Amino acid sequence: MARDADERQRLGRAFQVGGARYDRLRPSYPIDAVRWLVGSTEPLRVVDIGAGTGKLTAQIVDLGHAVTAVEPSADMADQLTAHLPDVAVSHGSGEATGLPDRSADVVVYGQAWHWADPVAASAEAARILAVGGHLGLIWNFLDLRDARMAALDAASHDLDQGSTENSSSAKSVGAQFGEPAVREFIWSLPTSTRDLADRVTTRSYYLAADKPGQQHLRELCAETVEREFGPIGDTVVEVPHRTIAYRFAIG
Numbered sequence: 445m446a447r448d449a450d451e452r453q454r455l456g457r458a459f460q461v462g463g464a465r466y467d468r469l470r471p472s473y474p475i476d477a478v479r480w481l482v483g484s485t486e487p488l489r490v491v492d493i494g495a496g497t498g499k500l501t502a503q504i505v506d507l508g509h510a511v512t513a514v515e516p517s518a519d520m521a522d523q524l525t526a527h528l529p530d531v532a533v534s535h536g537s538g539e540a541t542g543l544p545d546r547s548a549d550v551v552v553y554g555q556a557w558h559w560a561d562p563v564a565a566s567a568e569a570a571r572i573l574a575v576g577g578h579l580g581l582i583w584n585f586l587d588l589r590d591a592r593m594a595a596l597d598a599a600s601h602d603l604d605q606g607s608t609e610n611s612s613s614a615k616s617v618g619a620q621f622g623e624p625a626v627r628e629f630i631w632s633l634p635t636s637t638r639d640l641a642d643r644v645t646t647r648s649y650y651l652a653a654d655k656p657g658q659q660h661l662r663e664l665c666a667e668t669v670e671r672e673f674g675p676i677g678d679t680v681v682e683v684p685h686r687t688i689a690y691r692f693a694i695g
């Protein structure tokens with residue numbers, strides 16, 4: 445089910461708090477997926493929009509590229525700057541990055557394209573990309589083909605009107621770009637049962653919920669993890685993930 449624009453803005457702004465928890469509990473991306481997303485071993489100018497606490501940014505820096513981060517939430521951007529003091533941050537958004545025309549070889553969004561207005565963000569990406577550049581979108585998911593992951597996903601969405609596959613927003617990329625190349629990556633992440641249960645506290649719909657709603661989601665996710673994986677604590681379990689990545693060349 446697609447979100448309407450008001451709902452998208454309300455949930456997207458929920459990331460104004462919770463940066464430290466986000467940084468601790470959310471995974472990075474499989475490095476092969478990041479390599480594919482950027483698409484070159486030559487050093488490129490990469491703009492990471494909705495960079496958050498810098499999870500994707502740090503991986504692209506490690507691959508040898510020059511990254512500029514764009515992030516509207518000061519709380520998230522403060523975490524990024526603490527880890528990556530040499531990365532320039534623009535406190536803009538996908539719709540208005542504040543960056544010059546044709547200043548990027550690659551524009552990427554990690555887990556963030558679905559928060560931007562697709563019409564304005566497509567125009568903005570096309571404006572800042574150099575000739576021959578591309579837009580890369582990437583999302584991590586729990587692998588819902590595993591019944592335990594499906595149960596946890598359902599618990600974490602218990603207060604939503606219906607969960608949204610955020611990557612379906614890739615369809616909204618504008619006509620400035622051609623048809624995408626798409627790749628899927630299947631992987632797993634060793635995670636403590638405590639961190640797995642707590643991951644819900646980093647979700648936009650949790651951050652936007654009232655206190656009783658937040659407590660309900662925490663309890664339901666903890667019960668589900670306990671039932672599916674065992675007691676909440678330091679025990680580490682393998683958590684199946686799926687990553688989907690898109691590359692859109694500028695037309």
Ligand SMILES: C[S@@+](CC[C@H](N)C(=O)[O-])C[C@H]1O[C@@H](n2cnc3c(N)ncnc32)[C@H](O)[C@@H]1O
Nearest residue numbers: 456459494495496499517537538554556559560
């Ligand atoms: C789920 S986090 C992803 C952070 C990071 N890219 C990662 O991979 O972990 C989504 C980020 O998008 C940001 N965001 C929300 N609305 C946005 C917009 N209109 N344009 C760009 N970023 C936005 C949020 O502040 C948040 O930091």
